[in-house]
Amino acid sequence: MATFKDFRNSIKPNWCPGCGDFSVQAAIQRAAANVGLEPDNLAVVSGIGCSGRISGYIKSYGFHGIHGRSLPIAQGVKMANRDLTVIASGGDGDGFAIGMGHTVHAIRRNIDITYIVMDNQIYGLTKGQTSPRSDVGFKTKSTPEGSVESAIGIMELALTAGATFVAQSFSTDLKELTSIIEAGINHKGFSLINVFSPCVTYNKVNTYDWFKEHLVPLSSIENYDSSNRMMAMQTLMENKGLVKGIIYQDKVKPSYQDLAHGYSKEALAKMDLNLSEEKFNQLMTEFM
Amino acid sequence: MATFKDFRNSIKPNWCPGCGDFSVQAAIQRAAANVGLEPDNLAVVSGIGCSGRISGYIKSYGFHGIHGRSLPIAQGVKMANRDLTVIASGGDGDGFAIGMGHTVHAIRRNIDITYIVMDNQIYGLTKGQTSPRSDVGFKTKSTPEGSVESAIGIMELALTAGATFVAQSFSTDLKELTSIIEAGINHKGFSLINVFSPCVTYNKVNTYDWFKEHLVPLSSIENYDSSNRMMAMQTLMENKGLVKGIIYQDKVKPSYQDLAHGYSKEALAKMDLNLSEEKFNQLMTEFM
Amino acid sequence: MIDQLSWKVGGQQGEGIDSTGEIFAMALNRLGYYLYSYRHFSSRIKGGHTNNKIRVSTSETRSISDDLDILIAFDQETIDVNVHELRDGGVVIGDSKFNPTVPEDLNVRLYAVPFTEIASELGTSLMKNMVAIGATSAVLGLPVESYLEVVEEIFSRKGAKVVEKNMEAIQKGADHFNELSGGQIDGFQLNKADGKKRMFMIGNDAIALGFVAGGVRFMAAYPITPASEIMEYLIKKLPEFGGTVIQTEDEIAACTMAIGANYAGVRTITSSAGPGLSLMMEALGLSGMTEVPLVVVDTQRGGPSTGLPTKQEQSDLMAMIYGTHGEIPKVVMAPSTVEEAFYDAVEALNIAEEYQCPVILLTDLQLSLGKQSVEPLDFNRVEIRRGKLDPSQELPETDDKDGYFKRYEVTEDGISPRVIPGMKNGIHHVTGVEHDETGKPSEVAANRQKQMDKRLRKLNRLRFNVPVVKQIKHEQADILLVGFNSTRGVIEEAMPRLEAEGFKVNHAHIRLIHPFPADEMKPLIDSAKTVIVVENNATGQLANILKMNVGQHEKIKNLLKYDGNPFLPSEVVMKCKELV
Amino acid sequence: MIDQLSWKVGGQQGEGIDSTGEIFAMALNRLGYYLYSYRHFSSRIKGGHTNNKIRVSTSETRSISDDLDILIAFDQETIDVNVHELRDGGVVIGDSKFNPTVPEDLNVRLYAVPFTEIASELGTSLMKNMVAIGATSAVLGLPVESYLEVVEEIFSRKGAKVVEKNMEAIQKGADHFNELSGGQIDGFQLNKADGKKRMFMIGNDAIALGFVAGGVRFMAAYPITPASEIMEYLIKKLPEFGGTVIQTEDEIAACTMAIGANYAGVRTITSSAGPGLSLMMEALGLSGMTEVPLVVVDTQRGGPSTGLPTKQEQSDLMAMIYGTHGEIPKVVMAPSTVEEAFYDAVEALNIAEEYQCPVILLTDLQLSLGKQSVEPLDFNRVEIRRGKLDPSQELPETDDKDGYFKRYEVTEDGISPRVIPGMKNGIHHVTGVEHDETGKPSEVAANRQKQMDKRLRKLNRLRFNVPVVKQIKHEQADILLVGFNSTRGVIEEAMPRLEAEGFKVNHAHIRLIHPFPADEMKPLIDSAKTVIVVENNATGQLANILKMNVGQHEKIKNLLKYDGNPFLPSEVVMKCKELV
Numbered sequence A, B: 001m002a003t004f005k006d007f008r009n010s011i012k013p014n015w016c017p018g019c020g021d022f023s024v025q026a027a028i029q030r031a032a033a034n035v036g037l038e039p040d041n042l043a044v045v046s047g048i049g050c051s052g053r054i055s056g057y058i059k060s061y062g063f064h065g066i067h068g069r070s071l072p073i074a075q076g077v078k079m080a081n082r083d084l085t086v087i088a089s090g091g092d093g094d095g096f097a098i099g100m101g102h103t104v105h106a107i108r109r110n111i112d113i114t115y116i117v118m119d120n121q122i123y124g125l126t127k128g129q130t131s132p133r134s135d136v137g138f139k140t141k142s143t144p145e146g147s148v149e150s151a152i153g154i155m156e157l158a159l160t161a162g163a164t165f166v167a168q169s170f171s172t173d174l175k176e177l178t179s180i181i182e183a184g185i186n187h188k189g190f191s192l193i194n195v196f197s198p199c200v201t202y203n204k205v206n207t208y209d210w211f212k213e214h215l216v217p218l219s220s221i222e223n224y225d226s227s228n229r230m231m232a233m234q235t236l237m238e239n240k241g242l243v244k245g246i247i248y249q250d251k252v253k254p255s256y257q258d259l260a261h262g263y264s265k266e267a268l269a270k271m272d273l274n275l276s277e278e279k280f281n282q283l284m285t286e287f288m
Numbered sequence C, D: 001m002i003d004q005l006s007w008k009v010g011g012q013q014g015e016g017i018d019s020t021g022e023i024f025a026m027a028l029n030r031l032g033y034y035l036y037s038y039r040h041f042s043s044r045i046k047g048g049h050t051n052n053k054i055r056v057s058t059s060e061t062r063s064i065s066d067d068l069d070i071l072i073a074f075d076q077e078t079i080d081v082n083v084h085e086l087r088d089g090g091v092v093i094g095d096s097k098f099n100p101t102v103p104e105d106l107n108v109r110l111y112a113v114p115f116t117e118i119a120s121e122l123g124t125s126l127m128k129n130m131v132a133i134g135a136t137s138a139v140l141g142l143p144v145e146s147y148l149e150v151v152e153e154i155f156s157r158k159g160a161k162v163v164e165k166n167m168e169a170i171q172k173g174a175d176h177f178n179e180l181s182g183g184q185i186d187g188f189q190l191n192k193a194d195g196k197k198r199m200f201m202i203g204n205d206a207i208a209l210g211f212v213a214g215g216v217r218f219m220a221a222y223p224i225t226p227a228s229e230i231m232e233y234l235i236k237k238l239p240e241f242g243g244t245v246i247q248t249e250d251e252i253a254a255c256t257m258a259i260g261a262n263y264a265g266v267r268t269i270t271s272s273a274g275p276g277l278s279l280m281m282e283a284l285g286l287s288g289m290t291e292v293p294l295v296v297v298d299t300q301r302g303g304p305s306t307g308l309p310t311k312q313e314q315s316d317l318m319a320m321i322y323g324t325h326g327e328i329p330k331v332v333m334a335p336s337t338v339e340e341a342f343y344d345a346v347e348a349l350n351i352a353e354e355y356q357c358p359v360i361l362l363t364d365l366q367l368s369l370g371k372q373s374v375e376p377l378d379f380n381r382v383e384i385r386r387g388k389l390d391p392s393q394e395l396p397e398t399d400d401k402d403g404y405f406k407r408y409e410v411t412e413d414g415i416s417p418r419v420i421p422g423m424k425n426g427i428h429h430v431t432g433v434e435h436d437e438t439g440k441p442s443e444v445a446a447n448r449q450k451q452m453d454k455r456l457r458k459l460n461r462l463r464f465n466v467p468v469v470k471q472i473k474h475e476q477a478d479i480l481l482v483g484f485n486s487t488r489g490v491i492e493e494a495m496p497r498l499e500a501e502g503f504k505v506n507h508a509h510i511r512l513i514h515p516f517p518a519d520e521m522k523p524l525i526d527s528a529k530t531v532i533v534v535e536n537n538a539t540g541q542l543a544n545i546l547k548m549n550v551g552q553h554e555k556i557k558n559l560l561k562y563d564g565n566p567f568l569p570s571e572v573v574m575k576c577k578e579l580v
């Protein structure tokens, strides 16, 4: 069985020292090993951004796509080969600005993939512009007088789109993050994991310390029930979305793969492509 | 002062007899007159779909754009000329499938326009495919065995994106719909109005009768307080989104126009474009 | 007795005009006639004039005809709009309900048959189209029984009674017409057909069938006219093979999802029309850069922007060749007949996998939606070639320090070995950023140059069956007619007429648009006095491509039409004469 | 004494390499030298080798030079990567901290100066770049005071103390170098400059300034390299004029929002690079079809897909001309210098409004980010022309039955009258669907034809100041060099060298890419033996455009470079000699 070291390669990430994304990478590697994956049965699909580089840093099949499109690509991979474990990942700009439409639709479609967002509330790679997760008043290169647009409550939003697994974590909590990613991988359906992953270069507000101070662990809330959608919503609204843990999980609903009419249990990628002559003639006859 | 007749032209809509969109058109025309608009100060921007044709049926400035992009176009119009009243409109596919990203971002940006969606839970113009608002199990041309994706809870979703005005109505309730549109126009900021507007040709499930049976008027809920975001969310969740009336309104938050740094009170479209030589030289000097 | 005639039925959209034409055509197809039908329809659901023009012939035909023999009208508008197309002595049969009239100065024969009344008497006015079909068969002298098989297929699940009633409607229509006309009228009787079985299908059907036969098991697409039929067919058929279709949120998702699935080893396609293709441009670049096979169908329609969504045009050519920033290998194929559409669909899948690049299967509204008789397809020509991918292969361990597979190995033919996720020892990285042989991002100049050269070199050796369909009768021609996609039919019909007028005419129909078959075209151009490029667009896109790749600008003339309607043979003949 | 030299500073990204070069260059610019600086950087935030190569000259220069005189190194990698560029006898000054070494076989002079140590002693190692600058001025024989003005501007808001410390660091660097070298070394002293005031700016600055001067009051854009500086400048400046910038959710929103705002009468632009432009293709078609003015900047970078986002390339040409389905009028302009970038930005706005169509202002990474001395711009050349729009006009009532304005009136010049929302009697409809003169959707063939012809005819009379920049010294030339965008500098530098070797060389730099100025180019091509098209791409896009529009294929040769780096003058000279 593979250990987390088997998911490592020798490439030195080009992230800035101290960037939150290092821990996210480590957590994915550990979670992959913990749930018993082999590197060649894992596909990591990522978007464009500092975070998007992650697909190159994990030893597994990796697909570094285009900005905002990690989710449709990842869904395509899973639909083609349901035997693979598919992780999609990227930044908050990637997933919630240019990729917002895909995020909502991936959630409602509920294909069995795990989506990990490295949320630093800023655009890192393009050197510090506002993101849809930036707080009102946050000063960036593109909002020198402070952002005036509301930050998206992404966890709440996911619930309204029909999410079956919604979780949030913090990149330094390696243990918790790893176990949440494991749960996400094991979840049958789409799992959204938003990880606060501080950008030490461009975000001087939402720092490691800031999160330590502001994040409320769900484990500290008495009788929190992650199968209760209404409770999940209320808790999020009451805490301005600043909670961590598994917020909501629907363990009952089947994934898209299991619901799609006629969709084979055998991975499509493994099927024989050839038609029999008889079948071919039958198809022709239907037009006669 | 203009009456609703001044917002009419002689074009015969090419909608099917009985289509819900006729009443939406009438409601917009009435609301425009009721709030005291003149046709040349109103711009109706629409997307592509049966519903998208509406910009041609109202006598006012009209812009029939491309599929899914009515909102960015409408926001551009308003930013250019804040003296205009701008209504964006289109179908549920237009706004919540291809246009989903823009919808979320228009909501959080909160530019002062009114967005009216003719929600028929189907693609009309392309002859009957599933939409993001189609219920699970709904059979369409593209889901002959019934849709398996969750319908988006669009009103709830709007709340999570920071909406300041969220309402829902039904196309036959001309009076209520008109008054909601008036409230939307008067609201300072982005207003989202989702109108159930039955497609009599392709949607044989969510019919006029179906809505009459299922829609709960908020006016029937005791002590409903539309300024209470949490209550709005709860009510929506409890009623599976099938409520009508003004669901939520934040009357305090200023619109984007009023918050944007340096943005002139005078309509940009009315400003002189020429720079003085002095100013020009100053700009050059900054590079020296 | 005649060998071909043209028949048209018209009325308000949503009134059953389509099915009238459909039943008429299907029945005649069963008798072994060659059918060609082209619908005029507009961008609305109910109402608005629509018509379906059907050509019936004892030999193959792929173009609408210049004139019309019989017009069936469900409203006066149909007569007003179409009567001038009728030939001298042509026949109009209108529903007596609206008191049909024809212009006095025209020599046409008008018959008012109570379509609606007869139908209502039989139980429902919906059957008025059956009455009209009956009247038609009386004109043609076809026995009413010719329709039985088709009527049974369509209505049998509604019960024998319904079948009977519909046949009765046909009979009554025939009887009524015969009464009016006093027996058969001259000049409308068709020679007997060969009785052979042929398919009756639109280009989109053929493409969709080609995809199923060619191993497509997944599709991601967003609805749009005139592409939707491809999606609809696969929605119905793929589940029979364990596959499925996802209707995505937009075309960007459709195209990138298809890329993901192709990367993971499944033949996956998407289809759309101009607006959708414009949205896919970034994704096409990703496919080109990552060398992930991809087949996209573009069913051209009237542009630009939303344009004329239900009308014929061929104006996406340049955008399909050159759209997407930067430079990628890309193949653009343009079938010119429904048969070719089928074989090309299969071949597009093979080329995409063999050359690991995007392939655009270009068609146009006339070819995509024109419905016609098609000879049975050859199962033995359906071949699946996956190039350098063998999913069942066992890969050796690699010598890379990270154990990465050289997915982007620089090879002489420019094509790298391909593996798919899940294969042991196949791990590699895929990225739209410039990368080294294992797919790791790299900005090193020498590597860049090698990878660019590799990608761009791979199509140098593209094997393509018939890049240009040639009808070369003359060593030296007065006119070389050049076209692509659906104009083939009209050009083939214009040629003998031009020859009859004394011109020596050759014809080259270009099926491989990009990379352009310049070597094939050069001698043809060299040996022609005038080259006339027939295109349904306003800027002469194919002519420009010819100029860029072959030269001889002074010879190359444009024959353009861009009002939304297909060419008529007479237009081509007339304009050719003007141009030489 | 010399007239020009080349200086380079290198180290790890994020270490202050940029500001070292910046301060050095600004000071010399103030002295009246002509500066040209080009940064080598990569797609990461911190770390990775970066360098800034700066050319100093007493006359105008717009190209990086072949070799290097002085190299300042903050790490050994900088020496390893760049030392081979140094001319014989060149100077390397490295931070003694890393014990710099140079290959023994090279004749270069190495000096190790304790940059970091001196800086740390003065209070913070951050000032090591000031020490390096000091060492530089010692080599050049420039007084340390030359930097005072610049240092004051940068640091004065941090207090006089900081200014002083920084000046001290410069002084110490100079002193230390002088000690090491035993006084000034020969061959590095620059002749005195003219002392004239010039701007020091990148192409993107010039474009952004042009937009502000040209009346832009709103921008909608999404960040991307190498376009972001345009957005950043407008974010800072527009509020001074009551305007603003919206950072949209993506490029589709940016472009369509710009269309909305232009429709409503405000000059609104968007800017992006290849991936963003690919996403805007559908929106460009909308602008073309609805005749709403629109200016989009494409700052080309290495493609395809994400490609080489921080590297030079000119590979979007075809996509900019032909991207978008269907056929629209569109203008593609390509400035070739920073000055032109300014004037073209203004002119793009005018053309967009006069001709009511999309205008693409094409630039490339080298032009967009290369920083150089620019002569003061001419206020009197900044002119605002809005074509057929007069927002203050009072419109008469129209004779249309609905009171609609004929916004799409068919006119002889193809340009219709334009009004904006809010104007009384100006109501009309705008749609991407084919429409009649008041903008109502119409499928009528005759109307379609008229509207298409109208739209496509309007650019026939496009007035464009200098579509081709020509340097024609010979009636009959051995070589005609053709290029676009930033290659102008390198071609101008190669020309005299080729002339010196006996070739007769003409030069045509194409500034109006589309509609292509074929009439201007034809005589130049006719009178040249060989036409060499110099382009930073792999497929020879401009050469293909020449072939399509002018012909004479056999004469036209490709001189291509696509490894991410700009051409060097010597490369152009060498390859030209090979090609003739």
Ligand SMILES: Cc1ncc(C[n+]2csc(CCOP(=O)(O)OP(=O)(O)O)c2C)c(N)n1
Pocket (backbone or CB within 6 Å): A048, A049, A050, A051, A052, A066, A067, A090, A091, A092, A093, A094, A095, A118, A120, A122, A123, A124, A125, A126, A131, D222, D223, D224, D225, D251, D275, D276, D279, D306
């Ligand atoms: C279509 C397109 N538009 C813009 C860009 C430029 N771009 C690259 S990454 C990025 C955003 C980065 O922010 P985020 O997604 O939050 O990732 P982070 O760098 O913060 O991890 C942008 C705008 C691009 N690559 N492609």
Ligand SMILES: Cc1ncc(C[n+]2csc(CCOP(=O)(O)OP(=O)(O)O)c2C)c(N)n1
Pocket (backbone or CB within 6 Å): B048, B049, B050, B051, B052, B066, B067, B090, B091, B092, B093, B094, B095, B118, B120, B122, B123, B124, B125, B126, B131, C222, C223, C224, C225, C251, C275, C276, C279, C306
């Ligand atoms: C980019 C693009 N993709 C697809 C289409 C085709 N299309 C036109 S309208 C429409 C959806 C219509 O559904 P909806 O928005 O719900 O409007 P309705 O017709 O139901 O009012 C589609 C897919 C298009 N015009 N443009």
Ligand code: SF4
Pocket (backbone or CB within 6 Å): A014, A015, A016, A018, A019, A020, A021, A050, A051, A120, A124, A125, A198, A199, A200, A201, A202, D045, D046
């Ligand atoms: S810029 Fe920010 S997000 Fe990017 S690598 Fe550096 S710290 Fe991480």
Ligand code: SF4
Pocket (backbone or CB within 6 Å): B014, B015, B016, B018, B019, B020, B021, B050, B051, B120, B124, B125, B198, B199, B200, B201, B202, C045, C046
């Ligand atoms: S198809 Fe449906 S939505 Fe479209 S016009 Fe008809 S009833 Fe209305």
Ligand SMILES: [Mg+2]
Pocket (backbone or CB within 6 Å): A049, A091, A092, A093, A118, A119, A120, A121, A122, A123, A124, A131
């Ligand atoms: Mg981010």
Ligand SMILES: [Mg+2]
Pocket (backbone or CB within 6 Å): B049, B091, B092, B093, B118, B119, B120, B121, B122, B123, B124, B131
């Ligand atoms: Mg709809």
